[in-house]
Amino acid sequence: MAAAASSRDVAAKAVGFLRQGAFGIFRALSSSSSAASPAAAAAVETAKKPKRRKKKNLFEVAQFLPDWGIGYNMAKNHWQGISYKITKINLYKDGRHGKAWGIFYKDGLPAADAPKKISGVHKRGWRYIPVSKKKLENAPRKEEQTLAA
Structure with a gap:
């Protein structure tokens, strides 16, 4: 057999x-x-033909910044003069999704005092905005008052 x-x-x-x-x-x-x-x-x-590069959501941009981007300015690619300074991130387990809060900035000046929840954090097209040296030089400096006794 x-x-x-x-x-x-x-x-x-x-x-x-x-x-x-x-x-x-x-x-x-x-x-x-x-x-x-x-x-x-x-x-x-x-x-x-080169493959089109996938744009990043807020969390994919923030993951390479220190402390997940808290304290850094972020904006969508198509926003002009508008950004958020990240104050809090609630990250889900996968590291690409979650919730984020930040202070809204318009033309480099804070438009609100309290942080608000950022909408559209999962949408693609976020970028990190580096703080330029020109803005730091032009910013008004607080003069320290010394007490003369």
């Missing part, structure tokens, strides 16, 4: 080999070089 099963396996392998060989010969004879070149050229063009 084992000999019959092994002979069936050998026969099946031989038939499979013949089938593959016959199809290989048929493919070689049926395809011409002129028909294959436009298809190959189209495949090469699509392979060269």
